Amino acid sequence: MGISKVTASVDQTIDETMALRVVRALRDDIVTMALKPGDVISESDIAGRYGVSRQPVREAFIRLAQQGLLLIRPKRATVVKKISPEGVRQSRFIRESIEVEIIRRVAAQAGDETVAVLNGLIAEQEAAAQADDTRRFHPLDESFHRSLARLAGVEYAWQLIDDHKMQLDRVRYLTLGLSSKQRAVSEHKTIVAAVARGDVAGAEAAMRDHLSRAEVLLAQTIGDFPDYFE
Amino acid sequence: MGISKVTASVDQTIDETMALRVVRALRDDIVTMALKPGDVISESDIAGRYGVSRQPVREAFIRLAQQGLLLIRPKRATVVKKISPEGVRQSRFIRESIEVEIIRRVAAQAGDETVAVLNGLIAEQEAAAQADDTRRFHPLDESFHRSLARLAGVEYAWQLIDDHKMQLDRVRYLTLGLSSKQRAVSEHKTIVAAVARGDVAGAEAAMRDHLSRAEVLLAQTIGDFPDYFE
DNA sequence: GACCGGTATCTACCATACAAGATTGCGGAA
DNA sequence: TTCCGCAATCTTGTATGGTAGATACCGGTC
Numbered sequence: 001m002g003i004s005k006v007t008a009s010v011d012q013t014i015d016e017t018m019a020l021r022v023v024r025a026l027r028d029d030i031v032t033m034a035l036k037p038g039d040v041i042s043e044s045d046i047a048g049r050y051g052v053s054r055q056p057v058r059e060a061f062i063r064l065a066q067q068g069l070l071l072i073r074p075k076r077a078t079v080v081k082k083i084s085p086e087g088v089r090q091s092r093f094i095r096e097s098i099e100v101e102i103i104r105r106v107a108a109q110a111g112d113e114t115v116a117v118l119n120g121l122i123a124e125q126e127a128a129a130q131a132d133d134t135r136r137f138h139p140l141d142e143s144f145h146r147s148l149a150r151l152a153g154v155e156y157a158w159q160l161i162d163d164h165k166m167q168l169d170r171v172r173y174l175t176l177g178l179s180s181k182q183r184a185v186s187e188h189k190t191i192v193a194a195v196a197r198g199d200v201a202g203a204e205a206a207m208r209d210h211l212s213r214a215e216v217l218l219a220q221t222i223g224d225f226p227d228y229f230e
Numbered sequence: 231m232g233i234s235k236v237t238a239s240v241d242q243t244i245d246e247t248m249a250l251r252v253v254r255a256l257r258d259d260i261v262t263m264a265l266k267p268g269d270v271i272s273e274s275d276i277a278g279r280y281g282v283s284r285q286p287v288r289e290a291f292i293r294l295a296q297q298g299l300l301l302i303r304p305k306r307a308t309v310v311k312k313i314s315p316e317g318v319r320q321s322r323f324i325r326e327s328i329e330v331e332i333i334r335r336v337a338a339q340a341g342d343e344t345v346a347v348l349n350g351l352i353a354e355q356e357a358a359a360q361a362d363d364t365r366r367f368h369p370l371d372e373s374f375h376r377s378l379a380r381l382a383g384v385e386y387a388w389q390l391i392d393d394h395k396m397q398l399d400r401v402r403y404l405t406l407g408l409s410s411k412q413r414a415v416s417e418h419k420t421i422v423a424a425v426a427r428g429d430v431a432g433a434e435a436a437m438r439d440h441l442s443r444a445e446v447l448l449a450q451t452i453g454d455f456p457d458y459f460e
Numbered sequence: 461g462a463c464c465g466g467t468a469t470c471t472a473c474c475a476t477a478c479a480a481g482a483t484t485g486c487g488g489a490a
Numbered sequence: 491t492t493c494c495g496c497a498a499t500c501t502t503g504t505a506t507g508g509t510a511g512a513t514a515c516c517g518g519t520c
Contacts, residue, residue: 017304017473042501048249053475058502066296074247075481075502090387097327157320160394247503272471283505288472305472305511 019056022046023063030069030080031169032135037082037228041070068161080230083170088218091164096211098154098161099145101202107154107195107203114151115196121147121186129181137181138173144188168214174225175217187213249286252276253293256266260299260310261399262365267312267458271300297393312460313400318448321394326441328384328391329375330434337425337433344381345426351377352418354459359411367411368403374418398444404455417443 029035043054043061050057061078064070071081092104106114121144128137149158187210194202222229256276259265273284273291280287289307294300301311317401336344352376358367379388417440454460 019473044501054502055474055476059289061502062289062292063296064482066293072502073482076483077501087386090384093384094324094328094387094390097331098324101327122376154320154323156317160321160324164390171375249503274471284472285504285506291472302472303512306513307471402515 011130017056018052019059019063022050022052022056022060026060026064027067027166030064031173033170033173035080037080037170039080040077041079041080042123050078055061068167071077077192083167083228085222086228088167088171089215091161091167091179092211092214095161095165095168096208099148099181099211100158100207102148102154102158103191103195103203103207105154106148106197107200110151110195115192116143117147117151118188118192118195122185122192125185125188127179129185134173134181134186138169141184146192170216174221174228175214183213184210247286248282249293252282252286252290255280256290256294257297257299257396260294261396261403263361263403264309267310267350267374267400269310270307271310272308275311280323297396299396313397313458314454314460315448318397318401319445321391322441323399324439325391325395325398328387329378329441330437332378332382332384332388333421333425333426333428333437334430336378337428337430340381340425340428345422347377347381348374348418348422348425352415352422355411355415355418360417362411363402364411368399371414401448401451402444404458405444414440419436 020124026035043057044045047054047057061070061072065072065078066085069081070078080213121140123145125137125140128140130215136210146155149155191203191206191210195208256265257329265271273287277284277287291300295302295308298317299311300308302308351370354381355374356371358370376385376388379385417436421433421436421440424436455458
């Protein structure tokens with residue numbers, strides 16, 4: 001099975017609580033589609049897999065259910081929630097309104113070191129894209145957008161939408177082929193270039209264009225993986 | 231003490247799970263300031279108070295912690311989270327961008343029955359405001375805004391921000407005097423009037439004005455209740 | 461009197477046992 | 491063959507005991 005095995009190295013850790021480690025492992029498996037929408041999992045199942053009792057697993061389920069990744073049906077079963085197309089659209093609507101506002105602020109007050117930081121992130125992404133390393137590319141892409149939020153002084157607001165963004169991430173993971181990754185890097189460059197010029201309108205347009213990319217892919221993705229959607 | 235006592239009527243209920251009932255009770259107590267920011271609570275304490283075991287209480291704590299109302303300090307204690315002024319500002323920023331977009335859509339396509347529904351809600355609010363019934367006014371105010379979201383076809387998006395809105399609710403509860411309630415009703419009327427005219431720009435302006443009311447009150451509230459804020 | 465160390469006692473965390481609802485499947489009746 | 495009902499076996503929900511860590515208190519030392 002393709003489930004991530006954190007178990008092996010879990011004897012004595014100085015890290016945090018078991019429940020949180022299970023949360024991270026499961027969330028990673030769900031977003032990367034190792035656990036597919038519709039899959040049924042049980043507390044006992046996961047508990048045995050990770051070598052812990054049902055208790056921490058149960059708490060992990062609660063957290064993930066609240067983030068919209070799991071659906072707990074009392075006394076029945078717990079399933080990996082299918083992706084809601086309508087939910088994806090509305091999540092994207094929210095994200096776009098916020099990120100557009102963010103990029104406007106960044107472009108309006110961009111300094112040299114700001115541009116340098118962003119270019120550094122883009123260089124890493126380019127390497128990952130050429131190596132076709134999807135698992136490494138994804139965090140880098142996220143890091144790029146989060147850095148923009150921090151530069152705009154609204155990192156807290158970014159965290160607010162971060163949870164709900166995972167719905168979008170699942171779709172994105174399905175659609176990320178090689179060309180997609182390279183195109184994403186190219187679009188990031190366009191955005192940073194506008195920021196470097198202090199071109200507010202241009203940066204906003206580039207960001208809207210970048211985010212709207214997923215829109216046209218959604219319908220196609222539903223066609224390719226109909227079982228993963230509601 | 232002023233904690234809500236659901237316990238009395240909890241013998242055999244056809245309702246849902248105990249954990250969810252504890253969640254609702256605690257959340258209500260927190261938002262209405264029966265449990266004040268900084269108050270320390272423990273699993274055993276609440277468990278005894280509600281006549282259940284520690285297990286459902288623990289799960290309730292996890293849910294509320296993820297919603298930002300509680301702060302669980304492992305092996306130490308669990309406290310009612312203090313209000314973060316910066317968090318309030320950014321939550322308000324997010325809410326405003328979304329609600330402004332909502333009211334624009336509603337105003338652009340408002341029918342007669344739409345206006346009738348909104349006027350009905352306002353009538354109820356007016357009654358509660360004149361009776362100075364804060365505990366009844368609050369849900370009605372929320373219902374008004376939620377109805378707008380539903381009319382705009384983005385009820386799901388409203389649910390997304392609903393959790394984080396509780397931070398704002400706590401501040402609002404502190405500031406809701408009689409005059410505030412009556413002014414809120416008055417502003418709601420102004421909004422609906424613009425919607426009835428199909429006046430998009432007017433509705434947007436009225437909504438911005440309505441939401442910005444809390445902004446000026448935040449600093450004053452921090453001065454009045456410094457211990458409730460970070 | 462001020463400071464330091466050990467201990468009692470709190471906390472949340474985890475494991476285990478039991479309970480109750482829901483599903484599945486099997487066996488018998490029509 | 492089809493359909494109905496009961497029972498074995500799933501699931502999550504709840505209760506309780508024990509564990510490790512953190513705090514607070516209290517007595518002794520300087």
